[in-house]
Amino acid sequence: xxxxxxxxxxxxxxxxFSFSGLIQRGGRTGQHSDGWGIAFYEGRGCRTFHDPxxxxxxxxxxxxxxxxxxxxxxxxxxxxxxNGRICLENTHPFTRELWxxxxxxxxxxxxxxxKSRRLRFYRPIxxxxxxxxxxxxxxxxxxxxxxxxxxxxxxxxxxxxxxxEVSALGVFxxxxxxxxxxxxxxxxxxxxxxxxxxxxxxxLIDTEMTVDFRKETSPDDIVTVVATRPLTHxxxxxxxxxxxxxxxxxxxxxxR
Numbered sequence: 322x323x324x325x326x327x328x329x330x331x332x333x334x335x336x337x338f339s340f341s342g343l344i345q346r347g348g349r350t351g352q353h354s355d356g357w358g359i360a361f362y363e364g365r366g367c368r369t370f371h372d373p374x375x376x377x378x379x380x381x382x383x384x385x386x387x388x389x390x391x392x393x394x395x396x397x398x399x400x401x402x403x404n405g406r407i408c409l410e411n412t413h414p415f416t417r418e419l420w421x422x423x424x425x426x427x428x429x430x431x432x433x434x435x436k437s438r439r440l441r442f443y444r445p446i447x448x449x450x451x452x453x454x455x456x457x458x459x460x461x462x463x464x465x466x467x468x469x470x471x472x473x474x475x476x477x478x479x480x481x482x483x484x485x486e487v488s489a490l491g492v493f494x495x496x497x498x499x500x501x502x503x504x505x506x507x508x509x510x511x512x513x514x515x516x517x518x519x520x521x522x523x524x525l526i527d528t529e530m531t532v533d534f535r536k537e538t539s540p541d542d543i544v545t546v547v548a549t550r551p552l553t554h555x556x557x558x559x560x561x562x563x564x565x566x567x568x569x570x571x572x573x574x575x576x577r
Contacts, residue, residue: 323413323429324353325511326397327496327547329503329569333391334544336361338525338532340397341386342552345527347376347399355402356412359385360425361392362500367423371412393571394503396496398427410447414496415455417443419462420469422499426455429549430492430508454493458483473502477576480504481566488564494549503569505547507561513547514558515572523553543572 326343328336348354354375361368372381376399398413405411413427428451435450435457442463443456461483470476480497484506487493493508505511520534551558561567568575
């Protein structure tokens with residue numbers, strides 16, 4: 322299946338270290354060679370890059386890796402095609418607008434029967450079960466709440482309910498962001514870690530690269546990274562429980 326990478330921070334941070342490890346799994350250390358994409362939030366805007374080529378050989382991936390794009394929220398995806406042909410429109414993350422916010426979504430897994438769910442406000446551009454699931458979830462949120470809910474907790478609860486319903490159709494490991502909060506739903510496999518003071522060194526699993534975060538951060542920085550499988554071998558990654566929704570805002574877990 323595919324692999325996911327997300328980041329949520331309290332200060333704009335670049336994701337080049339984690340990204341450098343993930344893209345190796347797109348054709349070099351892994352078989353996820355059917356395209357990749359990444360979404361960076363800049364305020365309420367969302368800058369996206371997509372490429373249907375393998376990430377390990379992608380010139381666009383080299384561009385992203387060589388430029389420091391700092392963001393509070395990032396979603397990245399490398400694809401192993403199981404539903405829908407290999408092409409640009411089937412490459413995650415997908416984006417849509419709701420309540421004047423740009424929402425981004427990426428998914429790992431297969432969902433049997435999701436395309437039979439009727440859609441009202443949103444339509445897929447590609448042919449993946451993932452994009453249909455995203456459109457359906459936003460449809461249901463918008464139907465229930467034409468305006469934003471009164472509380473963040475209410476929004477978390479509806480996202481949890483919808484993710485549980487979609488997960489019943491198969492495997493649904495998901496990253497979803499509304500420009501403020503990164504929502505992470507685990508169906509089978511998803512892990513996270515939070516980097517904060519005192520910072521230390523970290524080494525990637527998939528390529529020879531080590532960073533000393535003491536030289537790259539300030540004492541108040543808080544950075545949470547989420548991935549399908551841990552990207553470093555010397556940090557305390559926490560595996561999410563199947564069926565759990567874990568949201569992050571300003572680098573910290575919310576709504577326990």
